[in-house]
Amino acid sequence: LYPIHLNSKIYQMRIRVSDKNGWAVVAFADQEMIAARNQTILYKIAILYGMGILLSLLTAIVATRRITRPIAKLARGALAITTGDLKAKVDINDQDEFGFLAASFNQMASELRESFAKIKRQTEEMRKQENEFQTLVENAQDIISRLDKSMRYLYVNPVIESYIDVAAPDFIHKTNQEIGFPEEFYQPLEACYHKVFHTGNDRLLELEFPGFDGNSVYFQAHIIPEFDPHGRVETLLSVMRNITERKELEKNLARLDRLNLVGEMAAGIAHEVRNPMTTVRGYLQMMSRKAELAAYGDQFQLMIDELDRANDIISEFLALAKNKRVDLQMTNLNSIVKNLQPLIQADASIVDKMTVWELNEIPSVYADEKEVRQLILNLVRNGLEAMDAGGRLTISTWAEKGGVVLTIKDQGKGIKAEVLEKIGMPFMTTKDNGTGLGLAMCYSIAARHHAKIDIQTGNDGTSVAVRFPRGHWRHGK
Numbered sequence: 122l123y124p125i126h127l128n129s130k131i132y133q134m135r136i137r138v139s140d141k142n143g144w145a146v147v148a149f150a151d152q153e154m155i156a157a158r159n160q161t162i163l164y165k166i167a168i169l170y171g172m173g174i175l176l177s178l179l180t181a182i183v184a185t186r187r188i189t190r191p192i193a194k195l196a197r198g199a200l201a202i203t204t205g206d207l208k209a210k211v212d213i214n215d216q217d218e219f220g221f222l223a224a225s226f227n228q229m230a231s232e233l234r235e236s237f238a239k240i241k242r243q244t245e246e247m248r249k250q251e252n253e254f255q256t257l258v259e260n261a262q263d264i265i266s267r268l269d270k271s272m273r274y275l276y277v278n279p280v281i282e283s284y285i286d287v288a289a290p291d292f293i294h295k296t297n298q299e300i301g302f303p304e305e306f307y308q309p310l311e312a313c314y315h316k317v318f319h320t321g322n323d324r325l326l327e328l329e330f331p332g333f334d335g336n337s338v339y340f341q342a343h344i345i346p347e348f349d350p351h352g353r354v355e356t357l358l359s360v361m362r363n364i365t366e367r368k369e370l371e372k373n374l375a376r377l378d379r380l381n382l383v384g385e386m387a388a389g390i391a392h393e394v395r396n397p398m399t400t401v402r403g404y405l406q407m408m409s410r411k412a413e414l415a416a417y418g419d420q421f422q423l424m425i426d427e428l429d430r431a432n433d434i435i436s437e438f439l440a441l442a443k444n445k446r447v448d449l450q451m452t453n454l455n456s457i458v459k460n461l462q463p464l465i466q467a468d469a470s471i472v473d474k475m476t477v478w479e480l481n482e483i484p485s486v487y488a489d490e491k492e493v494r495q496l497i498l499n500l501v502r503n504g505l506e507a508m509d510a511g512g513r514l515t516i517s518t519w520a521e522k523g524g525v526v527l528t529i530k531d532q533g534k535g536i537k538a539e540v541l542e543k544i545g546m547p548f549m550t551t552k553d554n555g556t557g558l559g560l561a562m563c564y565s566i567a568a569r570h571h572a573k574i575d576i577q578t579g580n581d582g583t584s585v586a587v588r589f590p591r592g593h594w595r596h597g598k
Contacts, residue, residue, distance in 0.1 A: 124152065264340075264361040267347070270318060272296050272311055275356060284330065284338065303331050310342065317344045318354050327364070337538075339368045394431075402428045449487040449570075454518055454527055454589070455480045457493050465501050465516070473510040479517035483525045486589045488570055496566045500529045500585050503560070507533030507583065524591050530584040541578060 125132045131152040138145045259278050266277040274292040281289055287300055297307035306328060313326045323345045330338045342361045349355040402425060408414055409421035458480060469476045497516075504514045512532045519526055567574050567587060575586045 262363070264359070266292070266359045266361075268314065268357045268359065270355075272314060306330050313342070313344055314357055314359075317346050317357055321346050321348070321354050337365075338363060339365045398428055398432060448489050448491075450490070451485045452488050452490055452493075453483065453485045454488070454493070454525055455483060457488075457490055458497065458516060458518065458527075461494060461497055461501075464498075468502070469505060469514060472505060474505055474508055475511075475513045477513055477515040479515060481517070481519040483518050483520045484591060486525050486591060488589065489566075492566045492569070496563050496587065497527070497529070499560070499563050500587075504529050504531035504533070504583070504585075507531045509533075521588075525589045526586055527589070528584055528586045530582060532582040534582075535580050536576070536578040536583055541576065 125134045133150045133152050133155060135148045135150075136145055137148075261278060262280060264278065264281050264284070266281070267275040269275055273294050273296055275294075277289050277292045279289045281287075281292065285300070285302070292300060297311065298304075309328055310326065313324050317324055323343065326342045326344065328340055328342065330340060340361045341364045342359055345358040345360070346354040347356045347358055405421050405425050405428070409418055409425075414421070458478075462478065466476055501514065501516070505512075508514070508531050514532075515528075515530045517528045517530075564574060566572075571590050573588045575588065577584045577586075
């Protein structure tokens with residue numbers, strides 16, 4: 122195109138030459154007309170382009186809404202589940218990918234609801250079991266505790282408070298030494314702890330707790346290792362059971378075994394020994410009356426007295442016999458005590474000591490009066506011998522549920538712990554001229570009457586209580 126100016130107008134000229142015959146064609150066009158046509162074409166194109174863009178935008182908006190709406194529903198459903206609303210559900214019914222995602226989401230939500238419901242039930246069951254276990258542990262009579270490797274308490278149940286004046290929460294993160302346990306108590310215990318930590322095997326240990334009230338308590342401790350996920354001992358569980366009653370029972374059984382042995386010995390040899398002793402005593406008495414032997418009268422009397430003493434010892438042996446015949450009759454202990462009152466008061470006045478009588482109204486019991494009389498006299502004489510001049514011996518009776526109690530209390534210096542452990546065993550005595558059979562005989566008499574002897578002792582004296590059951594039974598004569 123070539124611009125040409127003709128008649129004050131601008132024309133566009135175009136020349137095209139034919140390749141076949143060489144002819145040339147010259148065309149002229151008014152430039153303003155061409156510009157006007159181009160303007161019209163461009164306007165139409167712009168309108169078409171704008172309509173196309175608008176249509177594209179509308180299509181994009183519709184498509185975006187079709188995509189974002191189900192996505193938003195899925196997002197809201199996911200958000201609801203994350204905030205704990207397990208009932209959330211996505212309502213998309215289209216048969217496309219979003220419909221498939223919605224169905225999968227709803228199925229997942231349903232499975233989550235079932236899983237959480239199951240977990241909730243299991244959690245509630247575990248919480249219930251935990252509460253039951255905690256109630257059981259905190260109300261158990263055994264001392265249950267957990268300790269770490271530094272021997273510090275991580276837990277201890279409240280029953281510990283009945284043995285030491287320290288609250289259970291105050292044990293946490295403290296050692297036995299910091300709490301104030303006696304060294305002779307916790308040293309063997311901690312030695313056992315170290316062995317369990319080292320070997321990983323549980324152990325049993327019996328130990329004595331001196332007690333802050335002066336009375337020893339015996340425990341059996343079961344030390345159990347607790348392992349971490351790697352199989353190493355991380356903590357220890359200690360279960361300590363009070364076996365004081367069992368220890369006392371073992372002592373009583375040992376005492377009874379000795380009593381039975383002595384009783385069998387007594388029953389076997391008493392008559393064999395008494396017969397020759399009676400013969401010897403008779404000859405001594407006969408010889409002491411002869412004039413030619415009058416100078417030896419004191420020696421004869423000494424020998425007769427020694428034979429009588431030996432005979433008394435044999436009588437005490439016989440009183441220990443397990444199968445000794447007893448004559449149980451309904452009787453009142455007060456009447457037995459009153460009959461002995463003059464004799465006891467006389468014995469007390471001779472050694473410048475006093476007696477106090479506190480006899481309350483009591484029911485009758487089945488008893489062998491002779492044996493009970495011997496039991497009372499033995500206990501009274503022990504009480505009198507335990508006191509210095511001016512001491513007071515109190516003899517009392519009263520009724521309690523299930524029986525009648527006879528108590529003899531002195532104001533002596535008390536019984537030493539090592540003696541108290543062996544008291545009632547045959548031949549155990551602290552007296553210079555004692556046989557060690559008096560209290561043993563008392564225990565035998567009590568056993569034949571189904572009675573129980575309780576001894577309380579301290580620096581202010583000793584109280585011996587004999588508890589007789591009510592007269593609702595009668596053991597064979």
